[in-house]
Amino acid sequence: MKRRNTRSKEAVLELLVKAGKAMSRDAIEEKIDVPIDRATIYRILNRFCEDGVVHKIVAEDGKQYFAVCMKCDEHRFTDNHFHFRCVNCQTVECLPEAVHFSVPNGYHVENVNCILTGLCKHCSVK
Template sequence: MTKRNTKAKQLILDSLKNTKSAVSQEILQKELGEEVDRATIYRVLNSFCDDGIVHKILSDDGKYYFAFCINCSGKQHKHNHFHFRCLECGKIECLPNEMDVKLPLGYKSVNFNGFISGYCANCS
């Protein structure tokens, strides 16, 4: 079964591509207004995550944010990097440096969720 590209999917994808930071479902809802309902945004974001189009970030504020994937292929996410939330402007960014966390013998990493909060270059 192939997934079809709907208007809602395209609007959400365009929004994610055009932003320079990670966004929450709530932020997307405000941006898209009445064009796409909340449940559709939630479903599409999770579908994009499963398909390797976006990655999901759990912030220190307890919300999930979604960022457009740059170097991922298919369902293979490569996101061993920290995320940064500015306490002043609220912007959430993927920091560019990949991290190599050495785990004990026998352990296998599936997900990495490193998070830092502070003040971004514009707000500090």
């Protein structure tokens, strides 16, 4: 279904693309330069997820982050991959390389939603 393009949608997507990392709804609301309310931001983000434009990352504390995947073609989320949340700078990002894992015999993985937590490469060298 073709969705109507609005200035609010363009602003949210532009902000996510420029950020180059996952952002929470409150971070988007804080940085966006157009008047837009909380409910509209959530509605836009959820539609972007439905349309495969961004993907949602749920941290271990339940907080939701949204990202345009750096590995996805034309901003289309196409693969399952791991994310990393830094406990120091609070950055959430798609890991640039594959993380390999195994499951017990008899199990078949269809979807991966995993976030690793620790110190990012920038904070760990400080």
